[in-house]
Amino acid sequence: MAWLDEAVALLLQAGRLLLKAYPGAGKSTLFPLKLLEALPGRVLLFEPRRVAARAVAARLAENLGEPLGKTVGYRVRLEAKESPETRLLVMTEGLLTRLLLEDPTLEGVSAVLLDEAHERHLEGDLALALLLRVQETLRPDLKLALLTATPDPDLERTLAGATLAVEGESHPVEILHLERVPEGPLEALAARYARKAFLEGEGDVLVFLPGKGAIERTQKLLQDLPAFPLHGGLPLAEQAALLRPGPRKIVLATDVAETSLTLPGVRAVVDTGLAKKPRFDPRTGLTRLVLAQIPEDSARQRAGRAGRLGPGKVYRLYPQGPFPPKRPEILETDLSRAVLLALAFGERLEDLPLPTPPPKGALEAAHALLHLLGAVREGRLTPLGQAMLSLPTHPRLARMALAAEGLGLLPLAADLMALLEERDPLEGERDLLAKLEALLLARKERRGAFLRVERASALWRRRLGAKPLESLPHPEAVGRLLLFAYPDRAAMRVGPGQYRLATGPLLRLEGDGPPYLVAVGAEVSGGKGRILLHAPLAPEDLEERAEVVAYRGWEEGRLRGYLEKRFGALVLERLPIDPGPPTPEALREALKGGLPLPEEARQVLLRLAFLREHGVEVPELTEEALLQDLTWLLPWAQGVRRVEDLQELPWKEILLSRLGEARKALEALAPETLTLPSGRRKRLQYREGAPPLLSLLIQEAFGLKETPRVLGGKVPVVVELLSPARRPVQVTQDLRSFWEKRYPEVRRELMRRYPKHPWPERP
Incomplete structure (x- = not known):
C-alpha cells in the first residue's frame, strides 16, 4: 500500500497530519505499525471506545505475529495489558489527559494518533487541543496525526497540517x-x-x-x-x-x-x-x-x-x-471535568485551540459546580481539585469517592458510583436505598439484572482498594456520602410531598419521604419540579456544613429579625432577634412595588422632569434611580417597623432634601403654586411630556388678563377654566384671546345656567 509510505513521510515532514481513509483501509491497524518502524520512541494510538481500543490492539499485535502486551498493548479505564517492551500503546481518549497530567512533555513518545477524530467526542477534542499546546510549547518534535473516515472542516482548520485522503474502491x-x-x-x-x-x-x-x-x-x-x-x-x-x-x-x-x-x-x-x-x-x-x-x-x-x-x-x-x-459533543454535554483538566494545565478551557468553542452557559455552570465541590477557588485549581482528577469519573463522583476514604465508606462509594454511572435496571424506583438493596441481593444470588452495574462496581472496588459491600449500611450514611457529590441537591420537607431544594426551587415527591434527603435525580423547571431519585439525609450532616446568618425581613407586613442556621436556601434553625433599623435590602424588599409617594411628592419628581426636558441641569431624581440604592432613605426610616410606616413618611420633604442647591432652581423655574389676582395661591399640576396645568373656577380667573408662565416666563401653562359646577368650560394657553373672543358667548350661557353668580362684562 503506497499510501502508507506517503502518510508516514508527510507526518515526519509536517509534524501534523490529517489522514482521511475509508473504513477497512488500515489507518488504525497498518499505519501505526508503519509509523513505529520510522520513529525511535513510543507511538500512542487513542480510540474513542474501550471495545475498539481492545480490538484494535489485538489486531495490531496479530499483524505483528506477537501476543498482546508485548510490542503492542492497550490501556483502558480501570484495565490494562502492557509490558516494559510495549512501544505501541492503544488507549481510550480520556486516558490521554491523565497521561499529560503525569508527564506534560510525553517523554519517550514520538507520535500521538487520534483515531475516529470525526466523531467529535469531547475527550477527543480536548485531547487534540492539549496536544497542540504541548507541541507548540514543549515538544515541537512530537508528531500528531488525526485518523478519520469522513471530512470535518473544523478539525482540518484546527490542525493546520498536512492532509492525505486515501480513496477506496466501493461497490454499489x-x-x-x-x-x-x-x-x-x-x-x-x-x-x-x-x-x-x-x-x-x-x-x-x-x-x-x-x-x-x-x-x-x-x-x-x-x-x-x-x-x-x-x-x-x-x-x-x-x-x-x-x-x-x-x-x-x-x-x-x-x-x-x-x-x-x-x-x-x-x-x-x-x-x-x-x-x-x-x-x-x-x-x-x-x-x-x-x-x-x-x-x-x-x-x-x-x-x-x-x-x-x-x-x-x-x-x-x-x-x-x-x-x-x-453536533460536536462539546455542545451537548457537561463541561465540568474538561474545565478541571484545563485548569490543571494552567489553561482556561475557552482559551484552548478547540475545534468548536464551548458554550458560555455550560462553561458558567461547570465553574459554579467546581466551586461548590471545592475543586476551584478564585479560578484556580485547589489541592482537592487536583486529587479529584486522579479518578476517571465525573467531578461529583470523584469528590464522593475522596470523601468515602476518610469516612470508611469506600465499598458503599463503589456501589453508588456504579449505580449512578451505568444503566439502571430499576429505572422506575425513586428510592436509591431500594436500588442498593437490590444490587446487594443480586450480588449474593448472582442474578443477571445488575450484571453491568456489578461489573462497574468491581472495577471501582479494585481501583479504590475496597471490598464488596455485604450489607445495607445505615440509610443516613448513604445520604451523608452523596451530600459530598450533590451539596446543591440537599432538600428539606416543607409540606406533604413538598421539598425545598438547597438552591431554592420546590420539588414534589410522590409518596411519603424523610424530613431531609439528597435529591440525586431531579427535574426542575420554572422554580418547581419533582424528585426522581433520592436518599435520606440526617439533619446533623447539614448542620455541620451550615452557616449562621442574621436575617432581617418582612413577615406579614412587619419587620422581623432572626438568627438562622442555613444550608443554602434551607433554614435549619431560627431564633428571633431585634431586627434593628431597616437595611437597604429590607427597604428594597418592602418597596418592591414602588415608592409609596403621595401626589404632592410625585409632583416633585414631575417638576424635576419638566426642568430636565427643557435643558435645566438638576439631579436625575426618578423613582427608578431612587430604588436602585436606598441608603439615602436610612436616616428617615430608623423607626420603621411596619410596611404601613413607610407610607406615612414625609416623602415630599425627603425628596426636596435631596436636591441641595437645585431646590432654589426648582422653586424659581417650576413653582409648586401660582398667585392669583385675588391673592390666593393655586397649585400647578405638572404632567409628563406636557406643560403644567392650572385648573381654576372661572371666577378665580377674573382679573387674570394674561396666561401665567413658568421657566422664567418661557413656557405658558395650560389654563383649565371650570364652571361653578366644576365642569370644564375652556382649556387654553392664551387667556387674552379667550377673554376677547370666547368669553361673551360663554358668559351668556353661564348667566342662564348659574344666575346667582356674578358675570361681569369685563372680568
Whole structure:
C-alpha cells in the first residue's frame, strides 16, 4: 500500500497530519505499525471506545505475529495489558489527559494518533487541543496525526497540517427505507430484517443496534441462526474472533462497528438508525448515554460497510427523510471535568485551540459546580481539585469517592458510583436505598439484572482498594456520602410531598419521604419540579456544613429579625432577634412595588422632569434611580417597623432634601403654586411630556388678563377654566384671546345656567 509510505513521510515532514481513509483501509491497524518502524520512541494510538481500543490492539499485535502486551498493548479505564517492551500503546481518549497530567512533555513518545477524530467526542477534542499546546510549547518534535473516515472542516482548520485522503474502491450499495415504522419492539423489527438479509443474500449481515440490551434481545429472536453480539462488554477473545474471516454469520453490533472496527465479509447491513450518545442529564448532574437518532454521516458510514467486498444491500429501518444535524459533543454535554483538566494545565478551557468553542452557559455552570465541590477557588485549581482528577469519573463522583476514604465508606462509594454511572435496571424506583438493596441481593444470588452495574462496581472496588459491600449500611450514611457529590441537591420537607431544594426551587415527591434527603435525580423547571431519585439525609450532616446568618425581613407586613442556621436556601434553625433599623435590602424588599409617594411628592419628581426636558441641569431624581440604592432613605426610616410606616413618611420633604442647591432652581423655574389676582395661591399640576396645568373656577380667573408662565416666563401653562359646577368650560394657553373672543358667548350661557353668580362684562 503506497499510501502508507506517503502518510508516514508527510507526518515526519509536517509534524501534523490529517489522514482521511475509508473504513477497512488500515489507518488504525497498518499505519501505526508503519509509523513505529520510522520513529525511535513510543507511538500512542487513542480510540474513542474501550471495545475498539481492545480490538484494535489485538489486531495490531496479530499483524505483528506477537501476543498482546508485548510490542503492542492497550490501556483502558480501570484495565490494562502492557509490558516494559510495549512501544505501541492503544488507549481510550480520556486516558490521554491523565497521561499529560503525569508527564506534560510525553517523554519517550514520538507520535500521538487520534483515531475516529470525526466523531467529535469531547475527550477527543480536548485531547487534540492539549496536544497542540504541548507541541507548540514543549515538544515541537512530537508528531500528531488525526485518523478519520469522513471530512470535518473544523478539525482540518484546527490542525493546520498536512492532509492525505486515501480513496477506496466501493461497490454499489442498494439502500432500502421503510415507508413507516411498524408498531412493536425495535428488536423484533431488527431480527426480521436480519433474517431476511441472511436467508436471501450473500456474505455476513451486520445489524446496528443501540445497546447491549437490544443486542441480547435480538439475539434471542435469532437463536436458530449464527448470530453473535459485538459490544463493549464482550470478552476480548470473542471480539477478535468476529474480526477474522469465517463461516457466514449475523453480527449484532453497537456503533463501535460503524468506523472503529472493520468486519470482514459483510454484504448486508440492517440499520436501526439509533445509537447511545452521551448527553448531560440535568436530573442527575451527570453525563449519561441516551438513545438518539444518528446523523447522516453515521448513516453513510454504516451503509458503506455493505459495499467493501461487492454489491451490497442496506435495510434502513426508518423512513427516508432529513437526518438530525451532527453536533460536536462539546455542545451537548457537561463541561465540568474538561474545565478541571484545563485548569490543571494552567489553561482556561475557552482559551484552548478547540475545534468548536464551548458554550458560555455550560462553561458558567461547570465553574459554579467546581466551586461548590471545592475543586476551584478564585479560578484556580485547589489541592482537592487536583486529587479529584486522579479518578476517571465525573467531578461529583470523584469528590464522593475522596470523601468515602476518610469516612470508611469506600465499598458503599463503589456501589453508588456504579449505580449512578451505568444503566439502571430499576429505572422506575425513586428510592436509591431500594436500588442498593437490590444490587446487594443480586450480588449474593448472582442474578443477571445488575450484571453491568456489578461489573462497574468491581472495577471501582479494585481501583479504590475496597471490598464488596455485604450489607445495607445505615440509610443516613448513604445520604451523608452523596451530600459530598450533590451539596446543591440537599432538600428539606416543607409540606406533604413538598421539598425545598438547597438552591431554592420546590420539588414534589410522590409518596411519603424523610424530613431531609439528597435529591440525586431531579427535574426542575420554572422554580418547581419533582424528585426522581433520592436518599435520606440526617439533619446533623447539614448542620455541620451550615452557616449562621442574621436575617432581617418582612413577615406579614412587619419587620422581623432572626438568627438562622442555613444550608443554602434551607433554614435549619431560627431564633428571633431585634431586627434593628431597616437595611437597604429590607427597604428594597418592602418597596418592591414602588415608592409609596403621595401626589404632592410625585409632583416633585414631575417638576424635576419638566426642568430636565427643557435643558435645566438638576439631579436625575426618578423613582427608578431612587430604588436602585436606598441608603439615602436610612436616616428617615430608623423607626420603621411596619410596611404601613413607610407610607406615612414625609416623602415630599425627603425628596426636596435631596436636591441641595437645585431646590432654589426648582422653586424659581417650576413653582409648586401660582398667585392669583385675588391673592390666593393655586397649585400647578405638572404632567409628563406636557406643560403644567392650572385648573381654576372661572371666577378665580377674573382679573387674570394674561396666561401665567413658568421657566422664567418661557413656557405658558395650560389654563383649565371650570364652571361653578366644576365642569370644564375652556382649556387654553392664551387667556387674552379667550377673554376677547370666547368669553361673551360663554358668559351668556353661564348667566342662564348659574344666575346667582356674578358675570361681569369685563372680568
